[in-house]
Amino acid sequence: MIKFYTIMRYTEFHMIIEFHISWPAPLIVSLVKLESMEGWPREQVSEWNIFWDPVSTEWIFNNTSFPIILFPLDVTNQAKLAPLMPRLREKSLEFAYSKLAYEGYELTGDEPYYCMWNVVTSCYTPHPEFFGEPVRMNLGVVTEGNEQGDVVRKSSGREVEVILSLKEPDQYYDHVLKQLAQ
Numbered sequence: 001m002i003k004f005y006t007i008m009r010y011t012e013f014h015m016i017i018e019f020h021i022s023w024p025a026p027l028i029v030s031l032v033k034l035e036s037m038e039g040w041p042r043e044q045v046s047e048w049n050i051f052w053d054p055v056s057t058e059w060i061f062n063n064t065s066f067p068i069i070l071f072p073l074d075v076t077n078q079a080k081l082a083p084l085m086p087r088l089r090e091k092s093l094e095f096a097y098s099k100l101a102y103e104g105y106e107l108t109g110d111e112p113y114y115c116m117w118n119v120v121t122s123c124y125t126p127h128p129e130f131f132g133e134p135v136r137m138n139l140g141v142v143t144e145g146n147e148q149g150d151v152v153r154k155s156s157g158r159e160v161e162v163i164l165s166l167k168e169p170d171q172y173y174d175h176v177l178k179q180l181a182q
Helices: 010-019 048-052 054-063 082-092 096-105 117-122 169-180
Strands: 004-006 031-034 044-046 068-071 135-141 150-153 158-162
Touching: 048 054, 048 150, 054 135, 082 096, 082 169, 096 169
Parallel strands: 004 031, 031 068, 068 158
Antiparallel strands: 044 150, 135 150, 135 158
């Protein structure tokens, strides 16, 4: 099974898929996308990448059939950076990747609002057990008007799996540190 990850804007992803339409969709088993939908599961919310390009998102929703797994920001915000920093600092004395990560995070590591947004999302494939079970939702995107860019529940919308919780944060942090201990 091949997993395809994107943290890019949907514009680029739309272009990749549309212009390489001969690319067999079954190879893309899951599109794991870092989402920015605070307050999920509200009836209507904006997501950063969708907000900036709702037309490409609508195209992806309407013209592809591979599974999509969404990670709302309130889920990725459960992986705060600050709790990791003391352990990462300790590992940075011994391991090159830990040192690189520590030096990169050092400027923001003690800020309570910094989270490991992309890292937590990418951990889903090797460790789905760290997360709550995905919830299937039919979603659409508003492409015009004042609500342009909002993600909405829509009975005729694209079926998407939404991750609603990071249920094993300690195991997640241990996994990250293990990966950086090289």
